[in-house]
Amino acid sequence: MTASALGRKPRIALMGEFSAGKSTLSNLLMGVRPLPEKVTATRLSPVWITYGNEEPYRVDVQGFVEPISISQLEQVPVEDTRYVHLSIEADILEVCDLIDFPGISDPNMSSDVWERMLPEVDAVIWCTHANQAWRQSEAAVWESMPQSVRDNSILLITRYDKLTTERDRMRVFKRVTRETAGMFGGTFPISLLQAIKAGEDYDLWDASGAGPFTEHLIDTIERLTKLTARTELPLYNFAHAADVPPAVQAPVVPRRVQRRPDPAEAPLLLGDDTHEDAISAPTLRET
Numbered sequence: 001m002t003a004s005a006l007g008r009k010p011r012i013a014l015m016g017e018f019s020a021g022k023s024t025l026s027n028l029l030m031g032v033r034p035l036p037e038k039v040t041a042t043r044l045s046p047v048w049i050t051y052g053n054e055e056p057y058r059v060d061v062q063g064f065v066e067p068i069s070i071s072q073l074e075q076v077p078v079e080d081t082r083y084v085h086l087s088i089e090a091d092i093l094e095v096c097d098l099i100d101f102p103g104i105s106d107p108n109m110s111s112d113v114w115e116r117m118l119p120e121v122d123a124v125i126w127c128t129h130a131n132q133a134w135r136q137s138e139a140a141v142w143e144s145m146p147q148s149v150r151d152n153s154i155l156l157i158t159r160y161d162k163l164t165t166e167r168d169r170m171r172v173f174k175r176v177t178r179e180t181a182g183m184f185g186g187t188f189p190i191s192l193l194q195a196i197k198a199g200e201d202y203d204l205w206d207a208s209g210a211g212p213f214t215e216h217l218i219d220t221i222e223r224l225t226k227l228t229a230r231t232e233l234p235l236y237n238f239a240h241a242a243d244v245p246p247a248v249q250a251p252v253v254p255r256r257v258q259r260r261p262d263p264a265e266a267p268l269l270l271g272d273d274t275h276e277d278a279i280s281a282p283t284l285r286e287t
């Protein structure tokens with residue numbers, strides 16, 4: 001898998017309510033832990049993470065860039081910052097960018113802080129707490145998301161370890177899949193804590209839910225890579241993936257229409273469906 005032909009990687013946002021596990025998931029996917037994982041809600045700007053080893057910076061709402069220190073991530077002025085940029089040499093970032101969003105319904109933070117970043121995203125991994133999965137506030141935000149993004153997005157039911165009986169787990173999973181039918185490309189229950197603890201133990205990794213989820217994620221990134229090769233505009237800007245322009249092909253070779261030997265006959269016009277055989281007609285030649 002390589003970056004898109006246009007040099008843009010798919011951008012995957014991590015979204016959901018506060019403390020749903022967005023930052024824990026970003027860190028799990030990267031295999032390093034630059035983002036704070038907190039019991040209490042963090043007031044952090046969206047963090048756009050790309051592959052590399054540049055120094056961190058923030059981009060303010062006017063587009064000005066200012067260097068920041070990663071240890072002071074939480075001092076960045078949230079309302080005035082469009083996003084914080086981190087650059088990390090993690091494998092996953094070779095194939096996509098990750099954008100870690102703040103929680104969607106923090107009463108202490110204007111929803112502008114994350115809403116203004118939506119036009120930058122191609123797809124979302126939505127984290128919903130197993131204990132209070134798919135609240136009305138989550139459904140309302142997802143309602144406004146274009147189908148192009150929804151089709152390529154993943155719903156993760158996080159903190160699945162907090163549901164202790166099989167009956168509860170099935171009940172939550174069934175309800176959430178029913179209420180979100182047709183709204184995501186896939187839905188997976190996961191315990192992010194168990195996934196982190198699993199380390200190299202593949203059985204534990206699969207049991208945490210991380211195995212099936214990451215396999216689906218790889219397929220999603222492959223599909224997104226083909227789409228983002230066709231446009232610089234993030235998928236959020238299209239209502240449906242089918243609206244993305246067709247793949248850029250080799251330059252169109254100009255064709256010239258010549259007269260048939262019989263000068264009385266009109267020249268063939270390309271695109272004139274009364275002459276559907278025009279392209280293969282011997283009177284057509286490429287110049």
Ligand SMILES: Nc1nc2c(ncn2[C@@H]2O[C@H](COP(=O)(O)OP(=O)(O)OP(=O)(O)O)[C@@H](O)[C@H]2O)c(=O)[nH]1
Pocket residue numbers: 016017018019020021022023024025036037038039040041042043101102103127158159160161162190191192193194
């Ligand atoms: N038991 C359990 N705890 C989890 C799981 N995922 C995350 N947590 C814990 O939940 C807390 C919040 O996790 P974060 O990753 O900071 O959540 P967030 O969505 O980034 O939160 P905000 O950025 O504040 O909105 C941390 O203490 C995590 O360790 C999980 O699957 N199981």
Ligand SMILES: [Mg+2]
Pocket residue numbers: 022023024036042100101102
């Ligand atoms: Mg977070």
